[in-house]
Amino acid sequence: MPLDPDLAAFLELVEAGVDNGAxxxxxxxxxxxxxxxxxxxxxxxxxxxxxASAKTIEIPCRDGSRIDxxxxxxxxPVLDGSLLPxxxxxxGGGYCVGSLNSHDSLCRALSALTPCCVLSVAYRLAPxxxxxxxxxxxxxxxxxxxxxxxxxGIDTQRIAVGGDSAGGxxxxxxxxxxxxxxxxxxxxxxxLYPCTAAWQDTGSHSRLAQGYLLEAPTLQWMFGNYLRDxxxxxxxxxxxxxxxxxxxxxxxxxxLAEYDPLVDEGIAYANRLKAxxxxxxxxxxxxxxxDFARLGNIVNETERVRRDMSQALAKAFSSQLLEKGx
Numbered sequence: 001m002p003l004d005p006d007l008a009a010f011l012e013l014v015e016a017g018v019d020n021g022a023x024x025x026x027x028x029x030x031x032x033x034x035x036x037x038x039x040x041x042x043x044x045x046x047x048x049x050x051x052a053s054a055k056t057i058e059i060p061c062r063d064g065s066r067i068d069x070x071x072x073x074x075x076x077p078v079l080d081g082s083l084l085p086x087x088x089x090x091x092g093g094g095y096c097v098g099s100l101n102s103h104d105s106l107c108r109a110l111s112a113l114t115p116c117c118v119l120s121v122a123y124r125l126a127p128x129x130x131x132x133x134x135x136x137x138x139x140x141x142x143x144x145x146x147x148x149x150x151x152x153g154i155d156t157q158r159i160a161v162g163g164d165s166a167g168g169x170x171x172x173x174x175x176x177x178x179x180x181x182x183x184x185x186x187x188x189x190x191x192l193y194p195c196t197a198a199w200q201d202t203g204s205h206s207r208l209a210q211g212y213l214l215e216a217p218t219l220q221w222m223f224g225n226y227l228r229d230x231x232x233x234x235x236x237x238x239x240x241x242x243x244x245x246x247x248x249x250x251x252x253x254x255x256l257a258e259y260d261p262l263v264d265e266g267i268a269y270a271n272r273l274k275a276x277x278x279x280x281x282x283x284x285x286x287x288x289x290x291d292f293a294r295l296g297n298i299v300n301e302t303e304r305v306r307r308d309m310s311q312a313l314a315k316a317f318s319s320q321l322l323e324k325g326x
Contacts, residue, residue: 094222
């Protein structure tokens with residue numbers, strides 16, 4: 001399918017800006033890159049849906065640090081003593097940009113549409129905090145939620161994990177760590193165009209290296225900020241395709257975009273999960289680029305993918321509730 005015409009027009013504007021002297025993300029000072037990424041959200045994404053509340057929570061980490069997380073609670077009637085399911089969410093941004101604010105609209109939509117609580121995690125960013133700090137923070141957030149969720153009205157037996165891009169990598173890596181650590185598996189892993197490969201050498205990386213929102217120099221700049229050395233690239237916590245065993249993981253709902261350089265490695269990861277016996281639903285959105293789930297002011301598919309994700313979550317949560325009732 002051709003590139004979505006509204007998205008194509010947006011990309012033309014981005015390219016025109018670069019031609020007129022605007023610096024791409026990877027050429028900006030880090031603080032400015034982070035501010036630009038967050039501020040651009042106000043232009044590209046729709047206003048967040050109404051929910052009951054969104055509040056900041058501090059989560060302790062294994063090294064004594066504390067990280068912020070934002071808990072979204074849907075506006076639905078809750079009976080006294082009843083608990084809500086939750087999605088633990090990790091934002092994208094290549095491990096060095098992105099924040100709770102950049103993904104606020106997405107998280108509000110998932111909370112309202114599912115409906116469920118969403119706990120969005122502000123894991124620590126590189127290069128100040130290199131690999132595997134983000135991985136450790138993700139694991140610590142999951143264990144904290146398992147131990148403390150009920151105090152916040154969350155049913156800790158109905159937890160899903162999810163994320164986009166680098167956040168999707170953190171989410172799926174969490175399921176591998178949970179299996180190996182004998183922690184409870186989440187009910188579902190929802191992965192939006194995750195980074196899964198050690199090397200960016202697929203056909204889609206070559207074919208879509210420039211002009212499709214996520215560009216090769218920016219991606220390598222992000223990974224260069226995050227990784228300590230070349231050996232980190234083949235660590236499954238960075239590149240889950242490097243994991244020897246992908247069996248006995250949570251069912252996966254994988255969202256990919258046709259015009260995303262990450263699409264080939266996303267397909268390869270879905271195929272690996274299926275081959276390992278993991279229930280996997282792969283959906284490729286035609287005419288879309290990387291990050292389209294945050295382009296609510298640009299394309300209609302943003303609303304569609306948010307509803308599709310919410311339906312997958314609702315199905316997983318309701319199935320578990322039925323099992324608990326039997």
